[in-house]
Amino acid sequence: MTLAPTADLIARAAQAGVGIGAFNVIHLETAEGIVSAAERADLPVILQVSQNCVTYHGGLDPIGRACLELAAESSAAVAVHLDHAEDAVLARRAVDLGFGSVMFDASRLDYDENVAATAAVAAYAHERGVAVEAELGEIGGKDGAHAPGVRTDPDEAAAFVAATGVDALAVAVGSSHAMTSREASLDLALIARVHATLSVPLVLHGSSGVPDDTIAAAIAAGMTKVNVSTHLNGFFTRAVREYLDSHPDVVDSRKYVAVGRTALSGEAERMLRLFAQAGSAQTGSAEAGAAQAGGAA
Known part of the structure; x- marks a missing residue:
């Protein structure tokens, strides 16, 4: 294998109806542990370098280049x-x-500013063959931003994707960043509605606080990229x-x-296997979620 395009890995997972793990890098050892987990599981993985991580390391290039090299040398399909x-x-x-x-997270801006800023980044990235993910609907948790009950509106999400041209969308469906206990409850019917409305894959942020069975049900309902860090x-x-x-x-x-x-690394391997099996194991949950979505529409 070699360094893999993120969009390809997500598209394959979405087509298969399974999830793909996107695990945050803190330092070189976490990146090494994540890559070795993907190799043992023989599954793809996405290495994530956050802006907070970049700040910690004093710049993007050292940690970013290290992750790119790990991906290029791995026997697994690894995206950065x-x-x-x-x-x-x-x-x-x-x-x-x-x-x-x-x-690109411009969710702190008002809607019109978010659209304009995100569209500009998407245009730059797409000219160079790079995919863009964005966020709509407050995820909560960090920097006091938690707002109970905030959810992504499916129609607004569709308009946002059309206006910005993003390739994946992180949606607010009940999870919260930086949770240390796994007790978050997700709105599976909303996930199914958003999935049915959008043409791009959905991303679950704040997955550390979500129990295994709920993550599996979310994947069955239409979630594809599952972000994990704190856990x-x-x-x-x-x-x-x-x-x-x-x-x-x-x-x-x-x-x-x-x-x-x-x-x-051991837990990362377990989660990769869980996500990859979730779609087929939770078909009934997906159908139930879609039925609930139809009743709520």
């Missing part, structure tokens, strides 16, 4: 994606660096903490970071 970029300059830099897709980070951190508690005299950081990488 810029996540939650609110800076259009950063989004264009990721395009120029060779990322397969960028998520995997928890596996990494707990493993490091346990190792340090058991080895108080260790000073070589490779010893405990490697343990964290292994723990994260």
